[in-house]
Amino acid sequence: MTMRIIDHPVLGRLNDSNTISFTYNGETLTGLLGESIAAALLANGIRTIRYHEESGTPRGIYCNIGHCFECRVHVNGQQGVRACLTPLEENMDIISGGKLPTPVRDWRANNE
Amino acid sequence: MNNAIVIGAGPAGVSGAISMAQQGFKVTVIDEYMKAGGRLLGQLYEEPTGGWWNGVKESANLYNSALALGVDFKLSTPVSNIEKIDGQWVVYTNEHTYTTPNLLLATGAAESPIPIPGWTLPGVMSVGAAQVMTNVHRVKPGNKGVIVGVNVLSSAIAMELKIANIEVACIALPKLTKVSEETGNPLAVMNSLLNVAHMAPSQLVKMGSKLMKNDFLKKMGITFYPKKGMKMWDIPIMLRKAVIEIYGNNSVEGVVLADISPSGEIIPGTETKISVDFVCIAGGLYPLAELAALAGCPFHWIEELGGYVPLHNETMETVLDGLYVAGNITGIEGAKIAIKQGHLAGLTIANKNYNGKLEHEIQDALKQLNSTRANAFIQFHPNINIGKQKLQQYWIKHQQDIKLVKN
Incomplete structure (x- = not known):
């Protein structure tokens, strides 16, 4: 499913000649070279970019300008990269951020 | 060769860089976004004089x-700190550390969030995020959405979404909470909207806004405001309905709307x-000024300017030597004003370094700024001039205090 706006009545036709491949959670997708990772994912109909570290609830892009840090993903093995600020490159390996273990809280829940 | 650093590649920062480069400065502009233009990038509206204001084109x-003037851009480069060491401003980024005697902060604005139940679901985004996705990246935020928060920015972006063939079911108020405050109060919202009613395509709205000059009529206006909303560009604007919840399993599936009283209380049973697949939250803009705070600038809360602003004078100097500001960090206004402010700041910096030989140019730039402000089509705050005067009073007081300390 593409959410791409190809023809725009004022802005004209989109130049989509620089199409490249990348992977998101192992799935191969296409996007435009140099656009933000967030835009490339949304264009592919992907809303969930990350799961909250503690609660595990799904999160997507919120502010799109680097302030809210809701869109953090792993890019080529580096964690905590903001999808809205990072330009897409050929063969980028992108993995959604996920829930982290909370051993202290788990321990307290079982022992208090 | 004189040099300067500008933080922020929006309209204020880039025009400031241009002015300094024209005066023979070597200028570096740093911005964390991958494209220059800042919030100007997403803008798209039809000018009253005809023709389109296209932010992508204006930014380019x-x-x-x-x-062309030799300005160096460091894009995709977040600045994490600034400090003054031995008379030089030191700018820390994720890669390099830069130093300069002349630093212009043009960091712009950010959007205030309005937390309502369900707002963390994927598919909920700030209205500015939807604008940039639609007009800059050319990706639809969804097929059908609701905008929460009625203000100048949200109505302008609603129209932009419509132009891109994205359905906006309605613009409504947020549920009234301690956080949403005035954005959830119908009467307060109507008051602020009356100041932008000249933008309305409907003659009725334009005329109506002139009739609503006194408080009694305003109260009547909001009491009898149609529950199904009034349409602007075919999008219902609902001042007597609030989005009280956003629902969905793993992403937005819809919103719950309820009727509200003129003061914002939910009417039970309504x-x-x-069903929508995206929701935009429009809490309005505030000046983005963390770096000025890190540097040690004194701040003042000025409602008319959109929040806390670093103390500065009308030629864009802060109280800290070698530190200047321009654009929305000085108060929320349009891009055309930001461009003039950047130009003025650039000249002020050059003038400081050239022992005052650009006084004439500065006066000229100040005149241009004031006339652009007076003729602004979109005003984010109607009392911007009062806000600027308040700031000027704080500046004068600060200068007097310094004299007292010195004596």
Whole structure:
């Protein structure tokens, strides 16, 4: 499913000649070279970019300008990269951020 | 060769860089976004004089003019700190550390969030995020959405979404909470909207806004405001309905709307659901000024300017030597004003370094700024001039205090 706006009545036709491949959670997708990772994912109909570290609830892009840090993903093995600020490159390996273990809280829940 | 660093590649920062480069400065512009233009990038509206204001094109023009003058851009480069060491401003980024005697902060604005139940679901985004996705990246935020928060920015972006063939079911108020405050109060929202009613395509709205000059009529207006909303560009604007919840399993599936009283209280039993796949939250803009705070600038809360602003004078100097500001960090206004402010700041910096030989140019730039402000089509705050005067009073007081300390 593409959410791409190809023809725009004022802005004209989109130049989509620089199409490249990348992977998101192992799935191969296409996007435009140099656009933000967030835009490339949304264009592919992907809303969930990350799961909250503690609660595990799904999160997507919120502010799109680097302030809210809701869109953090792993890019080529580096964690905590903001999808809205990072330009897409050929063969980028992108993995959604996920829930982290909370051993202290788990321990307290079982022992208090 | 004199040098300067500008933080922020929006309209204020780039025009400031252009002015300094024209005066023979070597200028570096740093911005964490991958494109120059800042919030100007997403803008798209039809000018009253005809023709379109296309933010992507305007940004490219500014960027190319700056490049032609030899301005160096460090894009995708977040600044994490600034401090003054031995008379030089030190700018820390994720890669390098830069130093300069002349630092211009043009960091712009950010959007205030309005937390309502369900707002963390994927598919909920700030209205500015939807604007940039639609007009800059050319990706639809969804097929059908609701905008929460009625203000100048949200109505302008609603129209932009419509132009891109994205359905906006309605613009409604947020549920009234301690956080949403005035954005959830119908009467307060109507008051602020009356100041932008000249933008309305409907003659009725334009005339109506002139009739609503006194408080009694305003109260009547909001009491009898139609529950189904009034349409602007065919999008219902609902001042007597609030989005009280956003629902969905793993992403947005819809919102719950409820009727509200003129002061914003939910009327029980009036809840209805609308199926949508995205929601925009429009809490308004505030000046983004963390770096000025890190540097040690004194701040003042000025409602008319949109929040806390670093103390500065009318030629864009802060109280800290070598530190200047321009654009929305000085108060929320349009891009055309930001461009003039950047130009003025650039001249002020050059003038400081050239022992005052640009006084005439500065007066000219100040005149241009004031006339652009007076003729602004979109005003984010109607009392911007009062806000600017308040700031000027704080500046004068600060200068007097310094004299007292010195004596």
